[in-house]
Structure formats: structure tokens, C-alpha cells
Amino acid sequence: MMKKILATIMVLAATLFGYYIIKTYPHRINILFMKSKMEERFQEAVLGVYDREEKIDIRKVKKITHYTIRLNDDDNWRIDSNHIQNLHDTIPVMLTVEMWDPRGLTKTSEGRNNKNVKQFFSLVITNRKNIYIRWNPEMEVPVNLYPWNNRPLPYIAAFREFAQILKEINPEVKMVYSPAGFAGALENYPGDDVVDFASITLNSKAENHLKTKEHKDLGSQITRKLHRLRFINKPILIITSDNAGDSSHHDELIKVAIKKIQENRDIIYSTENFKRPSSQWEGDLDNLKIGLYDPQGELVHENAVNTEHLFISFKQIESGSYIRDMEEVIARNHDLIISVEPAWWNEEKDKNILNRIKNGELDKYIEKFYQSIPATNRNIYLRFAHEMEIPITRYPWQSADPLLYIEAFRYFMQYDHGKDLNIYKIWGPAGDRGSLDWWPGNDVVDFISIAIYGLPDKNISDPNKQESFSKILNRKMFRFRLIDKPIFITEFGVKGEEEFQTHWLREAAYIIKQHPRIRGISYFNYTDSPEVWGDISPPQWTISKNSFSEFIRILNTPLK
Incomplete structure (x- = not known):
């Protein structure tokens, strides 16, 4: 009897494990049964193109014949390439190359696939x-459908090596960077020098494996996906899929999306987006801004502190309750970070707040805010409507249409207040996936701010499961590598016992010293907002004087 029970348990466990593997790593199963082959990809036709320079003939683009080359981890890729060789040279051809070897990115970037690549593609594309x-x-979609999903650094290195080999075989080949167009579409971008075109795919296969659809209607999808690629000056092919439905009305949807881009061509879609960071960042730890959000006043009198952070809502602007706080900060001879939150807390959230701002309906609050800033020679670091990209509704401005957010941000930052103030404009995403969707433009941003908190998920109660400062920082800074602006970490925090917090802060200080792009930091020395955490106790980010002193000591210790 016991043997039967054990056998049943083992079968059940094996079944559950198999189900987990299939659901979590479907590409591992696909590879077992897949042979390298070439086939027509008729379900993914090219519908159109967005070309800022208007040099691409849409009629020729629509004639592209699309094939897939699926390459497994065979020692040699033995594939019948007659599909292409039999086509006349005048017919444009697109090859979607899929390398299903789990080690494919590593092997390609290290040159271990070069022999096979040269041998096979010399027959195909010469x-x-x-x-x-x-x-x-579709490399950026957060699923495990393909072995190349969500591996930006290996993907970039492998793409660059692969592109170089193909260009040696045929300099005329057009390399296409091909995200689905999902949030974070440029995180895998390999560089302007190895990309000739880009593409987006409507209702891509990878996106259909997500639990929640980002955009249900194709019009919004086309607009948003083109918007996400506004930092690359490359023609963008718009590709359909077998999940995109009837294509008869796609031309009109594409025209509408392109018209919206052209209407905002001078600002949101300007050539400023194509400027790459050219300067080598030079660090100056002596002038590093060291700040705190410290409403209890526990650490603001420490000698190392030269900056303080205030959060000011429209409700506070209405009452003027924050003015004394500003005056006290300036009296301590400290600079000010001011995070303006366009909301009236403890009241119903105004989901139309950004529209009302950009339409000038709330000018009296904006005017009152600027006029309330005391005359001072101290620096004012002004942050407006922060963490806008997080897909939640903690704030009424979160998850809004990026174009609407950009217009409201620019309106607030360019408001004509008539005062002589040392204001530095801060654009303040959390630094999460897709942050660049909300980038408002070089002319209204002096610093990019990010938030670094140890907890990667609010449901994690064990402080030892917090991420390290360096892991979070590297991930977030990488997302802004296309933008030439310094970084101000306007919020960071860690929870747990004092010993753990001190250890985390030591590492943070050591890492900050190694990043000359970081020009300021501000610790969040308070408890997080209880209403956001529901039934879970909000994190206590507060630290002791000893932990803060140790952080400053490491920060001031020269690197060896």
C-alpha cells in the first residue's frame, strides 16, 4: 500500500515538475524537437514603415517576402536555401533569424558560431x-518563450558580432533591430553603427504569452510602439502577425499614428533624441550633494548633509503648510530637493490632473508654488510628478499616456514665474522598465533622478531578500544610457536590523564613488506610506546615526 502511495506521489510530482518546465521554459522543450530549417513567414507581413527622413518607398516595403531561418544547436546548419536563391534579385527579402541554442547568445558573442554563420549565410545573402x-x-518581452528573452547585455554583444560577420559577407545587407515594441524596447539596442532598420510587431507572439495585454486596440498599439523607438533615427518596419486580425484597416491606423508623430516632431520627436552621451563623466565627490528626506529631523544636522528633500502636494500648496519647512531648510544653509506631487491627498484621485495642468486650469497652484519659494542663492532641485512609469495607480499621474505626461511636465517646468531662482529641473522616473516612454526632452531636464529601495517586491517581508544597491543601480542606469544627463538618486532606502542596513549602506557608498555620473544622493529616512502597502506593514526605511556615519565614512574614503 505504501509503495503505491509513494509511486503516486512521485508520478504527481514529476507531472507537476514537467508542467512547470513547459510553462516556465517552453523554449527548452521546443529545442528537443526542433530541426534547423527555413520556411516562409507569411503570417508576419510588412504593413508599412515610419521613416522620419521619408526616403523609403512604402510600395517596395510592402513587397518584402518574409522567411524564417530557425537554427538549433546542430554542429552544422544543413538547410535548404533554395527558397531565396530561386527568387529574383528585384524581390526584397526579409530573413528572421532565430537561434534556439540556449547558449546561442554566448557562443555568438564569443565568435564560436562564426564559422557556421559565414558558411551558411554566404550561400544565402551574397x-x-x-x-x-x-x-x-521580440527579445524585450518579459516571458521565457525564447532563449534570448530578457538578456540585454549578452543580446547586445551577440547582435554586434553577428551583424559584423554578415556585413563582411554582404555590405548591402540591412540589419533590422526587431523588438516587439513592448515596454523597454530599447534596452537591448545594440547601437546605431550596427543597425540599419528597426521593426515592431503587432500582437507579437511573445506578447500573447503575457497574462495581461498592454494595448487591446491596434491603433494605440501602433502609436505606443513607434513612440518607444523615438530615440533611434532608423526607418521602422511595421509588421503584422496572425494575432493582429484583419489587416484591411491597418493602413489608416498607421497613418494616424505617423500623423501624431509629425504633429509633435519639433519637441517630443525632435532630433535631440538622437544625440548620444559624448562626454566622459568626471566625478567630483567633494561637490556630491548628500541629502535626506528626514521629517523627524533625526539626521539633518549631521555635518555631511548639504541637501534636504521635501514632498509638496497641491493640497499643501493650497494651504501653504510647507513654507515654514522650506524656510528652515534654507536657514540651515542647505540646498532643497522639492518633489511636487500634483494631487490632493486623502481625497478622491483626480485622474484628469495632467490634462488640467497642461490646459492651464491649475495655474493658480503653480503660480502660488513658485512665488512661495524664498529668495535664496541655494540650489533648488525641482522634481515634478515622479515615478510616472510604474504600472500602478498610487499616484493619479501614473500609467498615463506618455504624450500627455510630457506636455504637463513641460508646462510645469517652463511656467513663467518671473523669479530669479537657481532651479535645476529633475525628471524623476523610478528607473523601471519602459521609463524612456515618458522622457520630456533635453531642454527641460538637468538631472535624471531614480529611486533605489532594497525591496524588489512589496510582498517580501524578509529583509535579507532585498536586492543589493549595486544590482538595482546598474539595472536602472543602463536604461538611461541613451540620455546625456547626470544622475541624482533622490530616494534610496533599506529596511531591516541595524547591522544589515549598515552593511547595505557600506556597499552603496562604495558603488556611488565609482559612478561619476551620480551627482547627488538623498536617503529616505522615514516610514513608507501605509495606505500603499495594504495589509502589509509599510517598510521602515529609517536608519541610525551610526549607520549613516558609516555610510559617510566609506563615501569619504579614497578608492585604492
């Missing part, structure tokens, strides 16, 4: 002038 290569597409 002498063709109108050939487009999409390599390992």
Missing part, C-alpha cells in the same frame, strides 16, 4: 542588395 535581417526578435 550579392543580394535588397535583403533585410531580423535577428532573434
Whole structure:
């Protein structure tokens, strides 16, 4: 009897484990049964193109014949390439190359696939002038459908190596960077020098494996996906899928999306977006801004502190309750970080707040705020409507249409207040996936701010499961590598026992010293808002004087 029970348990466990593997790593199963092959990809036709320079003939683009080359981890890729060789040279061809070997990115970046790549593609693409290569597409979608999903650094290195080999075979080949167009579409971007075109895919296969659809209607999807690629000056191919429905009205939807871009061409979609960081950041720890959000006043009198952080809502602007706080900070001869929150807390959230701001309906609050700032020669670091990209509704401005947010941000920052103030404008995303969707423009941003908190998920109660400062920082700073602005960490915090907090802060100080792009930091020395955490106790980010002193000591210790 016992043997039968054990056998049943083992079968059940094996079944559950198998189900987990299939659901979590479907590509591992696919590889077992997949053979390298080439086939027509008729379900993913090219519908149109957005070309800022208007040099691409849409009629030729729509004639592209699309094939897939699926490559497994075979020693040699033995594939019948007659599909292409039999096509006339005048017919444009797009090859979507999928490398299903789990080690494919590493092997390609290290050059271990070079022999096979040269041998196979020399037969396929030599002498063709109108050939487009999409390599390992839909890489940014957060699913485990493909072995190349969500691995930005290995993907970038492998793409660059693969593109170099193909260009040696045929300099005329057009390399296509091919995200689905999901949030974070540029996190895997390999560089302007190895990309000729880009593409987006409507209702891509990878996105259909997500639990929640980002955009149900195709019009919004086309607009948002093109918006996400506004930092690259490359023609963008718009590709359909077998999940995108009837394509008869797609042309009109594409025209509407492109018209919106053209209407905002001078600001939101200006050529400023194509400027890459050119300067080598030079660190100056002596002038590093060291700040605190410390409403209890426990650490603001420490000698190292030269900056203080205040959060001011429209409700406080209405009452003027924050003015004394500003005056006290300036009296301590400290600089000010002011995070303006366009909301009336403890009241119903105004989901139309950004519209009302950009339409000038709330000018009396904006005017009153600027006029309330005391005359001072201290620096004012002004942050407006922060953490806008997080897909929650903690704040009424979160998860809004990026174009609407950008217009409201620019309106607030460019408001003509008529005062002579040392204001530095801060754009303040949390630094999460897709942050660049809300980038408002070089002319209204002096600093990018990010938030670094140890808890990666609010449901984690064990402080030892917090992420390290360096892991979070590297992930977030990488997302802004296309923007030439310094970083101000306007919020960071860690919870737990004093010993754990001190250890975390030591590492933070050591890492900050190694990043000359960081020009300021501000610790959040308070308890988080209880209403956000529901039944879970809000994190206590407060630290002791000893922990803060140790952080400053490491910060001031020269690197060896």
C-alpha cells in the first residue's frame, strides 16, 4: 500500500515538475524537437514603415517576402536555401533569424558560431542588395518563450558580432533591430553603427504569452510602439502577425499614428533624441550633494548633509503648510530637493490632473508654488510628478499616456514665474522598465533622478531578500544610457536590523564613488506610506546615526 502511495506521489510530482518546465521554459522543450530549417513567414507581413527622413518607398516595403531561418544547436546548419536563391534579385527579402541554442547568445558573442554563420549565410545573402535581417526578435518581452528573452547585455554583444560577420559577407545587407515594441524596447539596442532598420510587431507572439495585454486596440498599439523607438533615427518596419486580425484597416491606423508623430516632431520627436552621451563623466565627490528626506529631523544636522528633500502636494500648496519647512531648510544653509506631487491627498484621485495642468486650469497652484519659494542663492532641485512609469495607480499621474505626461511636465517646468531662482529641473522616473516612454526632452531636464529601495517586491517581508544597491543601480542606469544627463538618486532606502542596513549602506557608498555620473544622493529616512502597502506593514526605511556615519565614512574614503 505504501509503495503505491509513494509511486503516486512521485508520478504527481514529476507531472507537476514537467508542467512547470513547459510553462516556465517552453523554449527548452521546443529545442528537443526542433530541426534547423527555413520556411516562409507569411503570417508576419510588412504593413508599412515610419521613416522620419521619408526616403523609403512604402510600395517596395510592402513587397518584402518574409522567411524564417530557425537554427538549433546542430554542429552544422544543413538547410535548404533554395527558397531565396530561386527568387529574383528585384524581390526584397526579409530573413528572421532565430537561434534556439540556449547558449546561442554566448557562443555568438564569443565568435564560436562564426564559422557556421559565414558558411551558411554566404550561400544565402551574397550579392543580394535588397535583403533585410531580423535577428532573434521580440527579445524585450518579459516571458521565457525564447532563449534570448530578457538578456540585454549578452543580446547586445551577440547582435554586434553577428551583424559584423554578415556585413563582411554582404555590405548591402540591412540589419533590422526587431523588438516587439513592448515596454523597454530599447534596452537591448545594440547601437546605431550596427543597425540599419528597426521593426515592431503587432500582437507579437511573445506578447500573447503575457497574462495581461498592454494595448487591446491596434491603433494605440501602433502609436505606443513607434513612440518607444523615438530615440533611434532608423526607418521602422511595421509588421503584422496572425494575432493582429484583419489587416484591411491597418493602413489608416498607421497613418494616424505617423500623423501624431509629425504633429509633435519639433519637441517630443525632435532630433535631440538622437544625440548620444559624448562626454566622459568626471566625478567630483567633494561637490556630491548628500541629502535626506528626514521629517523627524533625526539626521539633518549631521555635518555631511548639504541637501534636504521635501514632498509638496497641491493640497499643501493650497494651504501653504510647507513654507515654514522650506524656510528652515534654507536657514540651515542647505540646498532643497522639492518633489511636487500634483494631487490632493486623502481625497478622491483626480485622474484628469495632467490634462488640467497642461490646459492651464491649475495655474493658480503653480503660480502660488513658485512665488512661495524664498529668495535664496541655494540650489533648488525641482522634481515634478515622479515615478510616472510604474504600472500602478498610487499616484493619479501614473500609467498615463506618455504624450500627455510630457506636455504637463513641460508646462510645469517652463511656467513663467518671473523669479530669479537657481532651479535645476529633475525628471524623476523610478528607473523601471519602459521609463524612456515618458522622457520630456533635453531642454527641460538637468538631472535624471531614480529611486533605489532594497525591496524588489512589496510582498517580501524578509529583509535579507532585498536586492543589493549595486544590482538595482546598474539595472536602472543602463536604461538611461541613451540620455546625456547626470544622475541624482533622490530616494534610496533599506529596511531591516541595524547591522544589515549598515552593511547595505557600506556597499552603496562604495558603488556611488565609482559612478561619476551620480551627482547627488538623498536617503529616505522615514516610514513608507501605509495606505500603499495594504495589509502589509509599510517598510521602515529609517536608519541610525551610526549607520549613516558609516555610510559617510566609506563615501569619504579614497578608492585604492
